[in-house]
Amino acid sequence: MKNIFPIVVSLLITLTSLGQKVNEKDSLMLRDIYSTVLTEGKSYQWLDHLSNEIGGRLSGSIEAEKAVNYTKKELEKLGLDKVWLQPVMVPKWTRGIPEYSFIETAPGITSIMDICALGGSVATPDGGLKAEVVEVQSLEQLAAIGKEKIEGKIVFYNRPMDPTLIHTFEAYGGCVDQRYSGAEEAAKYGAVGVVVRSMNLRQDDLPHTGSMSYGDLPTSKRIPACAISTNGADYLSAAIKLKPDVKFFFKQNCRVFPDVQSYNVIGEITGSEFPNKFMIVGGHLDSWDLGDGSHDDGAGCVQSMEVLRLFKKINYKPRHSIRVVLFMNEENGLRGGRKYAEEATMKNETHVFALESDSGGFSPRGFTFDTDTANFEQVLSWSSLFKPYLIHYFEKGGSGADIGPLKNDQIVLAGLRPDSQRYFDHHHASNDTFDAVNKRELELGAATMTSLMYLFDKYGTKSTFETVKK
C-alpha cells in the first residue's frame, strides 16, 4: 500500500492550496456582491428600457442604433475609466410587412398558418409561393429522396428537438442544421421553398426565426425559407398524411440592404496592476425582431454592464483591465465579435479572460469553460465559494459565440449557464419579452458573473502569471 502515499501527499497539498485560495475575504466579497445586486441592482431597470422603450434590435435597425446610444450613455454614468464605440459594418436584413401563409387541402379550402421568414431568407415572388410539400426529418433524408421527388416542391423539415436531452442547447444543436442549411440543400434538389419546424421544445403557435445561410448558392438559386410553429408543423404533417397532395402557400417580403455602420459598445475599468492585460465580460446587443430580445440577449448585456457597475459600487479596484463589451450582430453575422478580436490582435492587446452571458436571464446554475486543465482546476478550487448561491455547475464546454474569435492558447473563455428548460420557449420568438424575465433570476446571474470575474481578476489565469514572469 506504499504507493498510496504520493496520492495522499498530493491530496494534502491540493487541500492546502485550496485553503489558501478560498479564503474568508473571498467569501465576504461574494456575499457583498450578491447582496448588493439583490438590493441595489440596476440590470432589470436597464433591461426594461432596452425591451420596452427600444424593443427588438435587429442589426442595422433603428432600434439597434438606439440601443447603442442608450447603453453607451448608461455606461458613461458609471464613472468607468473609458467608454467608447467600436465601429463595425453590419448586414441589414429586414422582414418587411408580415408574412402570410396557409395550407390548402383542396382549391379554396385553406387553413391559415403563422409563419415567419428565417433571418437572411429571400422573399417569395410578389404573389407568394404555392406548391406541394415534401416532409423530411433530416438533410440526409432529403438527399435520399432525391431530385425527382423534390423538384418544384416545398421541403418541410420537421425533426423536433429531442425532449430527452436535459441540456436543451444540445437538443437545439441537434436540430438547427434544418434551419441553417435546409434551404441551401433543398435548392440543390430543385425545391422552390422551405418551411422548417420551429426550434421549440414546447407545443404552441409561435414561429421562431433564426439565422440561415445559402452557402455558395448564386442569388438566382436562392429559395425562400420560413419557420412554422410546433403546433403548425404537427398540423401540416397531419394534413400531408391525410392528403399527400396538400399545398402550402407562403408570402414573405424580406430584403437585404447594403451593409450599414454600427458599433460594439465598450466600457473599461483600467487595471491597477496589469493595465495591459484584459478581462472582458459581454453579451450581444442585437436581437431578432419578433420579440424584444429580453432573454436573447438583452439579459446578457445588462448583466455584463452590472458587473462593472458592481465593481465600482463595492469599491473593488481590479488588478487587470476589465471591459464590458456589448457586441453587435451576433444573430446574423457575428461581425461585432470578429471585429473586437481583430482589433485586439491589431493593437496587440493581451486578453486573458472572457466571459459571455448569452443563454437567457434565467436562474444561474454555473459556467462552462473553454480552457486547459490547469485553469479549469483553479476554477474548481473556487466552487465551494459559490455553493451558498446554489451555483453548482462547473464544466468544460463551450463559452459564447461573440468571444469565440478571441480564442488562443492563452485566454480562458467562459459562458454563464442559466437554467435552460424555458429558454427555447422564447428563443427567437415573439414571446422573448421583458415579462418572461424574473428580476431576481437576472440579478443572481449578474452576481454570479461578477463573482467569477472577481476571482479571475484576483488570482489571475495561468497565462497571466506566465506572462508576468517574462
Next chain:
Amino acid sequence: MKNIFPIVVSLLITLTSLGQKVNEKDSLMLRDIYSTVLTEGKSYQWLDHLSNEIGGRLSGSIEAEKAVNYTKKELEKLGLDKVWLQPVMVPKWTRGIPEYSFIETAPGITSIMDICALGGSVATPDGGLKAEVVEVQSLEQLAAIGKEKIEGKIVFYNRPMDPTLIHTFEAYGGCVDQRYSGAEEAAKYGAVGVVVRSMNLRQDDLPHTGSMSYGDLPTSKRIPACAISTNGADYLSAAIKLKPDVKFFFKQNCRVFPDVQSYNVIGEITGSEFPNKFMIVGGHLDSWDLGDGSHDDGAGCVQSMEVLRLFKKINYKPRHSIRVVLFMNEENGLRGGRKYAEEATMKNETHVFALESDSGGFSPRGFTFDTDTANFEQVLSWSSLFKPYLIHYFEKGGSGADIGPLKNDQIVLAGLRPDSQRYFDHHHASNDTFDAVNKRELELGAATMTSLMYLFDKYGTKSTFETVKK
C-alpha cells in the same frame, strides 16, 4: 504520517461501497425514468385539468371535492393495487364577495387598493372598517409602541421579505409571523384591524393570501386581517409619511362554516418483498382560492401521481408498498396530514420513507432531508446518479408540512427542492395559474422524485434493514 493510513483505508472502503451502490443498472433506470417522463409524461395534462377545469381548491369547496373525485378516477386508471379515499373533516372558510379597500387622505379623497382577506380572518362590519393606520415592521415593534397608540387603529405590518436570502423560503420564514400572528397580537393592544404586506419578493399589484390564526382570542376579540400588494404597501407607507392621519378602509365578507367532510386521496402499489413497509410520495390537493393552485400545490400532486404511473409504465415492481397520498387541507389546517399519520399509527403501519413536493413546479435542484447521518450519507452516495440531470442539491433540512406528522426516529422524510426564485411571485396569489408552470420543469421534478423513490425502494432505509433483521 502513519495516521493517514486509516483515513485512506476508510476512503477506499467508502469508494468501494459507493461503487456497489451506484451501479450501471441504476444509471440506466434513471435514464429510463427521465426519458419516459419527458416523452410520455402525464403530469402536465393532469395539472391542466386541476387548474383550468377545476380551479382553486380551498378546503371545503366544491372545487376541492371535484379534485378529490378527479384524482381518484385518474389513479384508478393506472392499474394500481389499491385506490381509496381517506375521510377527514376539514374547516370551511369562505372569502365571500370580493374585498374592497381604499386609502383616504382627506374626506372624499381616496385611492382604491387591491387587498384580500387572510385565510381564517373574520369579516369586517357590514359597512366596512375605517381607521387611522399605525405602521410597524414587526411584532416586537408593535409591543414597543404599546396600547395607547394602537387602540382603535388599523395595524399595518410592512416588513418586506429579505431579498438577500438566496433560499427564498428563508425570506418567507422571516416574514410570515406578521401574517400568521399579526391580528392576534394587534388585537391584544386594541387594534380594530390589520393589513399585512404581501409575502412577495416582487413589486407588483397582487395581494397574497395565506393562513392566519387568532390563537386563544375569544371570538369577540377577533379583528379582521387582510393582505395588501407590495406596491400597495409601499403606497400606503408613503401616504402615512406624507400625512400621518391617513385612514385605511376595508370591507371583507369572509365566513367560517362548520367543518365538512373531505378526503385524502390515496393510491398504492403493494410491495413485492415488504408489503407492510410503506414509502409515500405526496403533495396537497387543496389550495388557496385566488389563483388555481397550479404551483401550490397542483404541481406536487400531479408529480406524485406521476411517480406511481412511471413505476407501472417502466414496469418497475417496488419491494416496499409505495403510496401516493394527495393530502387535503394543508393550507388552513393540515387536517389531511394529521389524519394520515393518525391512521398509520392506529393501523400499526410502518412508514420508512416519505417524500413531499410542495415548493412549486419549477426546475428541480435537489432535496432536503429530515433524517439521521447514516440515511443521509446513503443519499449522498447516490448523488452522482443525479448529476446528468442537473440535480446537485442534497442537504439536511425540512421536508414537507403534510408528511411532518409521520415523523419518528425510523422514517426518512424528504422534500423536493425546485428553483425557488419565482415561487413567491405566485404563492397564494391570483397568478398562481397553469400558464406559470413549464411542462418540462414540472416533468423533470416528477422524474427526480421517481428516481429518489426508486433508490430508496431498492436500497431501503436504515430502519428497513433494522426491522428486517428482527
